[in-house]
Amino acid sequence: MYQDYYGISDYLINIADIYSKRNDWPKAVHYAERSLELAQKYGLKEQVSVSNLKLSELYEKGGDTAKSLKYYKDHITYRDSVTNLKAVQQMADLRTNFEVSKKQVQVDLLKKDQEIQHLKTKRQRNLIYAIGFSSFLIILLALGLYRRYKFIKETKVIIEEEKKRSDTLLLNILPEETAQELKQNGRVEAKKFESVTVLFTDFKSFTHYANILPPEKLVESIDYYFSKFDAIMEKYGLEKIKTVGDSYMCAGGLPFPTKDHAEKMILAALEINDFVKRSLTDDSNCQTRFEIRIGINSGPVVAGVVGSKKFAYDIWGDTVNIASRMETNSEEGRINISENTYALIKDNFSCEYRGEIEVKNIGRMKMYFVNEIGSL
Structure with missing residues (x-):
């Protein structure tokens, strides 16, 4: 039977x-x-x-x-x-x-x-x-x-x-806390962070070089910079969010909230800017060199994981959009910050007031340049 x-x-x-x-x-x-x-x-x-x-x-x-x-x-x-x-x-x-x-x-x-x-x-x-x-x-x-x-x-x-x-x-x-939540629950709940600092970078004339350089040479040059940016993020305990083309995006104050996220982001931005400037005179690796614009803003964001197969940790909100506009309105070799970020770091860094500048789809906003470390 x-x-x-x-x-x-x-x-x-x-x-x-x-x-x-x-x-x-x-x-x-x-x-x-x-x-x-x-x-x-x-x-x-x-x-x-x-x-x-x-x-x-x-x-x-x-x-x-x-x-x-x-x-x-x-x-x-x-x-x-x-x-x-x-x-x-x-x-x-x-x-x-x-x-x-x-x-x-x-x-x-x-x-x-x-x-x-x-x-x-x-x-x-x-x-x-x-x-x-x-x-x-x-x-x-x-x-x-x-x-x-x-x-x-x-x-x-x-x-x-x-x-x-x-x-x-x-x-x-993914961040460690988010990865653990994904393994335990199979999904990640979106979280709101009340105070986060977001940074964007962009290379000058990247589109021009993208049209004339071989793809492998272009990628090699971008990797030269982004690898150093990653090391700087790790040094200051900041979270790399993503890269889109020649744009590098990172955030401080998540996934674990901290009080000094804005200060750490400014220090990281200064180190990034210094590295890019030194690279302009260092041609030892025969890499294509770029100038960089940096923009920073602070405020609330929503963070979570998107995708069901290729997971991606991302953040959303007006804070992110304004940080991107800070980069767009910055200048080569300068760090442009919003009034929100200035309020958090003004006691520890020397900044240069730029006045109110028209921002696309937002209106006029106060902006500041952060001076080099030697000017502190």
Whole structure:
């Protein structure tokens, strides 16, 4: 009777394989789970092992490494259980054969006294063979268990390494707190931050160079600058948001609110500006050099993750739009800040009032240039 359920369970696994090849992951998982439930209900250990393995493969394909690892562990447990049961049965058969052999020798001794010596020799020979054969089986079993243990250990190491690599890649895309929330809940709730400082940069004449430089040379030059910008962001504990063409966007005061985000952003902006200026006279790497405009604004933003496959951490709000306008209205080699940012940093930095300047789609706004570090 159980053989019928075994066939049904195996049939469900085959259906799961078909949907998996069609990239219909939810149906594939559904039929694999049905196969597992049927095997567990009727105690089909071997089929339980097969179903767990299939679910592990499907969840690995779906990117859920935690569930994949869970089902893989269950697969190993049941597979070892089936293997151990067979080994015990083999040992029991050997023991039974040995006992039968002993009884047969005793019966033969009672029937024919004259064959006692012959039977003793035969029994000793059989005993040696049985012991040798049993020892051989035990050695094979021990070797098999050792290789299985080693395989499981190596597999765990590989899974851990892949998990670490996945976590590292995720942290390169999202802030640590946001990445943890995404892994735990499968999604990220948008959050409002009341006080954040946003910075935009833009290279002068980039469009002109983009039309005349080979693509690989252009990308190499941009990477030269953006790699340094990334290092500066990390130095001051600021968050890189994204790059669009030659524009670099970052923010301070998120995902963890801080009181000194504006000051840190000004220090980072000064260091970026200094690096770009020094690069104009340094042609050691034969890179194309640019001049830069920098704009900064402070205020509330909404932050969250967009996308379901290629995740991207982004921020929205008028604060972001005004920061972009600060960059547009800046000058080459200068750091242009809004009145909001000026109010936060005026006690610690020397600034130059520019007056009220017309801003596209916003109106007239007060702007300030931040002086170089030497002028503080």
